Amino acid sequence: MMQEWRRRRQAKRVKPGDGSPLPRFRWWQLLSRSLFTLELVGPDGRPSSYAVDVRQAGDKDDGEVRARLYVDGALRMVSRVPARFPVPGGEIEVVVGGFGMKRCHLVAADGSERQLVPHPRSAEGRRARxxxxxxxxxxxxxALSLLAVLVGLCLALPALAETISEIPPVAQAVGTFKSPLNLPGWLLVTVGVAAVVGSIERALRLRSSWIDDLAS
Structure with a gap:
């Protein structure tokens, strides 16, 4: 039921595009733009090129992060993320996290999934190459990225528990918790930076999850 409600909510976000052409990918957009492509055969039997364009820093007008779906180079649909675009044979799901893309997949009518192909000049494309x-x-x-994130998570959880336990209603109900970890500041900063770098690397492979958000 919750999933169906989420689907309806995402469907309401989709707005028609104005047919403007897909902008070329520029080298200075390496860390600020994600572009994924896919070819699909339409009901008429003709193949079409689909592209999902996401500006990670948000649109210039309002700062909102949106996904844009281009069909054969023309803007067909626009939606705030997370987005769900109807396409022949299924839907394209687009999810963006704090460190980059989480999902850009074609979900077919039978439930099977396929990740779209990143543009070769994008950061995701270079990581794939x-x-x-x-x-x-x-x-x-x-493996190093995952290790950095897990170490960051191990340090973040006690600190989070201590912070939550200091909330007056929680402290009155269960008492306060003192983190057993007392590490020097330079080590905490180093681990935090490593966790952020690891999370960014994982996002380039569309492996980012809630673990990355909590660890970093």
Whole structure:
């Protein structure tokens, strides 16, 4: 029931596009823009090119982060994220987190999923190419990123519990909690920076989750 309510809410966000052309990807947009593509066959049997364009810093007018769906290079639909665009055979789901893209997948009518292909010049595209060209090193980088995030999570949870326990109603009900960790400031900063870098790397592979948000 909750999922259906969420679907209806996301459907209401979708607005028609004005047919404007898809802007070229520029090198200075490496860290601020995500662009994913996909080819689908329409009901008439003709293939069409679909592109999802997301500006991570938000639109210039109001700062709102939106996903734009282009079909054959023309703007077809616009939606605030998280977005869900109807396409032939299913829907394209777009979710953006604090460190980048979380999802940009085609969800078919039968429930199967397929990630869209990142633009080769985007940060996600460059990370995907590194994975193809150097799979062993890529797995090592991924493991280090996950380790950095997990260490950050282990440090964040006690601090979060201590903060929550200091809320007067909570303190009166269950008492206060004192974190057993008393680490020097430089180490906390180092771990925090490492967790942020690890979360960004995971977002480039669309692996970011709530763990990254909490750890960082």
């Amino acid at each position: 590194f994975d193809r060209d150097h799979p062993v090193a890529s797995r090592g980088v991924g």
